[in-house]
Amino acid sequence: MIELKELTKTYPQTAAPAVNGLSLTVGDGEVAVIIGPSGCGKTTTLRMINRLIEPTSGRILIDGHDISDRRPAELRRSIGYAIQSVGLFPHMTVAGNIAVVPELLGWDKGRIGARVKELLKLVGLNAETHATKYPHQLSGGEAQRVGVARALAADPPILLMDEPFGAVDTLTRERLQNQFLDIQRQLKKSVILVTHDLDEAIRLADRIAIMRAGKLVQYDTPENVLRHPADKFVHDFVGSDRALKRLSRINILPFIHPAPSVAITASAAETAEACRTCRWVWVTGTDGQLLGWLDRTMIKPGVTPAEVVERVAPDDLAVGENASFKEVLSRMLSQGIKNMPVIDRGNRLLGEIRMSDIEKATAEGEG
């Protein structure tokens, strides 16, 4: 458990405190997201937790122990830290970057090598192809993933993340967020994450801390922040599209329907049967992986799926099982489709979400 108690930081030569009497508690395995306008004290708060900044007054307790009693370097090795600019060492390979803390902790080479591989897999990167690359050879999203892998390297119970998905495009950010949720479900770290992005806060947080000018204005679940903003500031900050924002909290899994599909190897007769009642049919490969789709009007007697399939990369066509309704809705609108296929991590077709499910999900969210 992390407890911030009446935490205040006043920088030299400044009149107003950057952080002012902040108290909040983050339970084990919880994700707390700090959000607020630029300059409200988010980063200062985060950096006090790993003692990169010392508070002017107040205390920080981790599992009941005051962190001011611990050596900063030792404390930092027990807290993962991922930042927006990633902060990877440019002259070190990906593997070298991830190994920094384990090496400081004196792990042997075999253990470090195995850990690097395990972490690259965890964050969705290929160990064979990525371990030996240098940071400048990575895309923005890959670099962010390596940053997260490095923060997790020594399996710290606490993870501090400062805009960890900030510098990438929207689609990549959504994927990184989904992956973060996936990892968090497995690892159950206590996470404090700073963001500018309200959608990200709503999607990832167990509790959102809204700050204004160094003070905590509201600390509550995303649902309560959306439904019961503490004051006009939070109300305005949250904005008018609160119903839409709630969609990003609703997971699609319970709503997935079986999807009409046909194997690429199917005969013409089987294809005709599959298309009898459906206009659009998904086409799958031998392991059930999604390959593309076909439109009933393409099916002429004697024609097989292999001849007419519209092949599309699974990521461009479908959403992952961790997606939220908000992501599904925005993908439906941008792709102009009413049925969105859902795939598992192996790109296998799990089913589909229909436009009408969004209405159902919203109604349930209202309940």
Ligand SMILES: Nc1ncnc2c1ncn2[C@@H]1O[C@H](COP(=O)(O)OP(=O)(O)OP(=O)(O)O)[C@@H](O)[C@H]1O
């Ligand atoms: N080293 C410093 N010396 C003096 N003032 C500072 C220092 N670092 C931050 N500040 C000031 O403290 C306040 C809080 O800064 P902080 O970086 O914590 O805010 P933030 O909410 O993370 O901002 P942003 O969203 O823009 O990153 C700001 O007014 C900032 O100008």
